[in-house]
Amino acid sequence: MSQAASIPSNNRPYADLPPIIAQLFAAKARKGLTFEQLAQAIGKDEIWVAAAFYGQAKLAPEEIEALARVLEIPLASIQGELGSHWWPNRGLGPVPPTDPVIYRLYESVLVYGHAIKFGDGIMSMIDCKVSITKKPDPKGDRVVLTFDGKFLPYAKW
16 A cells, blocks of 8 residues: 655654654555554554654664664664664643644643642653543544553652
């Protein structure tokens, strides 16, 4: 399956990403692969793989090798831009966000953040799994977004 696709790599916030990112998206589209299929091929979760494609997660050398093999992109090209010398600048985009989906998530934390506190600590986003599903509902499909993060209590000294 061949299809043309691109991300607006000359627009913010994508302009700040390494140029190889646009090549990753183009190869993914050209091969007709989903993030789920890529995740299976490299042994990671699809949400994590998508985060890596948006420059928000750090690929290990073996993940770069697997991605290069699956997407048929020269290994040196990916290593040259996303290798051991590169680190993600997490938090892509403006604050407040302008993308409607990201803005709604931002808004939900602003509105419900205080109500959903869970003790004297925080949820780790370093040790966190994220999943998203859609479930049928008579009033219209619903989205179930789960953040399964490690609880980190505040230290006392």
